[in-house]
Amino acid sequence: MLANNLFAKTIRVGQRQAIKTIQQGLLLAVNGDTVMVEPGHYHEKNILINKSLSLIGINHPVLDGEHKYEIISIKANGVLIDGFKIVHSAVSSIEDFAGIKIYSCRNVVIRNNILEDTFFGIYTQYGVNCTIEKNTLISFSKEEQQSGNGIHCWKADSMRIITNNITGHRDGIYFEFVTNSIIWRNISEKNLRYGLHFMFSNHDSYISNVFENNGAGVAVMFSNHVKMIHNYFKENWGDGAYGLLLKEISDSYIESNRFVKNTAGIFMEGASRIQLEKNVFEANGWAMKIQASCMEVKISNNNFMANTFDVGTNGNLVLNTFNNNYWDKYEGYDINRDKLGDIPYRPVSLYAMIIEQNPPAMILFRSLMTSLFDKTEKILPSLTPENLKDEHPLMKPLPL
Amino acid sequence: MKKIIKYVIIDILRNKIVLAYTALLLLISITIFNLEDNAAKGLLSLLNIILIIVPLVSMLFSAIYVYNSAEFVELLVSQPLKRRTIWLSLFLGLAASMALAFFIGAGVPILLFEATATGFMMLATGLLLSVIFVALAMLAAAMARDKAKGIGVVILLWLFFSIIFDGLILFILFQFADYPLEKIMVAAVALNPIDLSRILILLKMDVSALMSYTGAVFKDFFGTQTGLVLSFCVLITWIIVPGWLSLRRFNKKDL
Numbered sequence: 003m004l005a006n007n008l009f010a011k012t013i014r015v016g017q018r019q020a021i022k023t024i025q026q027g028l029l030l031a032v033n034g035d036t037v038m039v040e041p042g043h044y045h046e047k048n049i050l051i052n053k054s055l056s057l058i059g060i061n062h063p064v065l066d067g068e069h070k071y072e073i074i075s076i077k078a079n080g081v082l083i084d085g086f087k088i089v090h091s092a093v094s095s096i097e098d099f100a101g102i103k104i105y106s107c108r109n110v111v112i113r114n115n116i117l118e119d120t121f122f123g124i125y126t127q128y129g130v131n132c133t134i135e136k137n138t139l140i141s142f143s144k145e146e147q148q149s150g151n152g153i154h155c156w157k158a159d160s161m162r163i164i165t166n167n168i169t170g171h172r173d174g175i176y177f178e179f180v181t182n183s184i185i186w187r188n189i190s191e192k193n194l195r196y197g198l199h200f201m202f203s204n205h206d207s208y209i210s211n212v213f214e215n216n217g218a219g220v221a222v223m224f225s226n227h228v229k230m231i232h233n234y235f236k237e238n239w240g241d242g243a244y245g246l247l248l249k250e251i252s253d254s255y256i257e258s259n260r261f262v263k264n265t266a267g268i269f270m271e272g273a274s275r276i277q278l279e280k281n282v283f284e285a286n287g288w289a290m291k292i293q294a295s296c297m298e299v300k301i302s303n304n305n306f307m308a309n310t311f312d313v314g315t316n317g318n319l320v321l322n323t324f325n326n327n328y329w330d331k332y333e334g335y336d337i338n339r340d341k342l343g344d345i346p347y348r349p350v351s352l353y354a355m356i357i358e359q360n361p362p363a364m365i366l367f368r369s370l371m372t373s374l375f376d377k378t379e380k381i382l383p384s385l386t387p388e389n390l391k392d393e394h395p396l397m398k399p400l401p402l
Numbered sequence: 403m404k405k406i407i408k409y410v411i412i413d414i415l416r417n418k419i420v421l422a423y424t425a426l427l428l429l430i431s432i433t434i435f436n437l438e439d440n441a442a443k444g445l446l447s448l449l450n451i452i453l454i455i456v457p458l459v460s461m462l463f464s465a466i467y468v469y470n471s472a473e474f475v476e477l478l479v480s481q482p483l484k485r486r487t488i489w490l491s492l493f494l495g496l497a498a499s500m501a502l503a504f505f506i507g508a509g510v511p512i513l514l515f516e517a518t519a520t521g522f523m524m525l526a527t528g529l530l531l532s533v534i535f536v537a538l539a540m541l542a543a544a545m546a547r548d549k550a551k552g553i554g555v556v557i558l559l560w561l562f563f564s565i566i567f568d569g570l571i572l573f574i575l576f577q578f579a580d581y582p583l584e585k586i587m588v589a590a591v592a593l594n595p596i597d598l599s600r601i602l603i604l605l606k607m608d609v610s611a612l613m614s615y616t617g618a619v620f621k622d623f624f625g626t627q628t629g630l631v632l633s634f635c636v637l638i639t640w641i642i643v644p645g646w647l648s649l650r651r652f653n654k655k656d657l
Contacts, residue, residue, distance in 0.1 A: 360579050367611075368600060371565050371572070
């Protein structure tokens, strides 16, 4: 390896160089070499990299797939792709063509690229210890069927997805069978389906990402040991759109996230052993919808502010605990001045239950009659689940 | 006509009840905005006032005023004046003073503390509701000769629009829960100016919740430019139709 590095050479490719095409450059290179590409517009069909080398673009040379080819295919370990503008990959409903595709290899780094109008953006299958950072992916998809995902990882391990910007794909980031990986400081917005789609992926973290205005928000399904920290879920609007959808998730942490203006902040189904702490729920339609199939979900020290409904549920069975949250709709008192309310708060209102059963009843929301209903229900709970309550709500919001 | 309107307004102001109503609204709105720590809750309390107190006061006061000025109206009728002019002046005077009371009492605090889309929608619907319920009260007053009966009708009308109508809607929703009722509900709402105003305000206040399935149907209608224009047209129809009916009745009435 050392010997390789000592004798490594740099090959320059460009209009004014002896080597005019990247394909030629790659042919001349051996393991450990660097291929520098000067600015220009390159129509190189499919660029296959099967040597461990660095392919570096100067001032974002354009690699054009002419809507016919997969642009870069990586089939060697330790490849670096840096600084290209990759446009117009092939679109197919049979094969998953991508802007950059990593096939079963390790230690690949893809950074500082701009991908425009690609089917899939950056695609990894059987990748290990790869880094995808500082890329911008823009697609102009109209329909779910004819669009690919931005960053797509399938059967991968130890991936790092850092500071990417993803717009207009089907799913911004897609993880399936990916383990021990981190998704950090990405911005995923205006994607057709999910900002982040997570399936069968255990022991992963996603931290400080922004998911805004995606078709259906973020979905985390059939996974365990997932950490979701400090993310921002914003303006995911529509029926079946959630800030965060949790389906069959267990042993996970959801901490210090912000859920703002979503139709439902979090929707949980079949979730178990989850800790929800220090999150802020603001101006959502429903801050949280917890189906009766969830158990041992601990919800504590969160702020619930200006939500139309705080919590919605579909049954009377409650196996989850609410504790020490701040609810702006709480009307209790604190006589002993320990900053905790003396009477429990019931976050499920009668009308939320009625709407769950009969959605068109939303038309009567906030009318005099429904306010009377809610008031009587607070005094004599009958329809709302008896055990769904915060025994010690906070009197003042937490500084989150 | 101007002279009569002027006289009506001066008379109403001398009455002091409208002044008290203005002061009450002002007091409530300012307390609400100052006491609540977040503006959303303040607006919510104000919503209830607009939907409950404004129609009640507008209606009761107008009905009582019309009955009390029966002698004045008789006097005017003996003059060379058209009945139409007299009735319209009375209506315009009442509508102007109720709308003005609402504007000073609730509108000014809204503009000061909460000049947002929700605030403007509240202001617009509040003004329209004031006028609508003046028109309804005048219809009731024109129909019933007896004062007690007229005021009873007015209170019943208020009860109907603020509670009974919603109760009926809820009943229908549950009885016919298996049928797609969303579109029918949109039409049904046009039959009650209070509900229509409430939904127009909700669309600004609870956008996120209204984006769920059924909500989307409402939003697709009321949220669009056409829907908004149409809604306001319906509200204005609620002024014109009762006003016109009461005028027709008054024209034929044996005083």
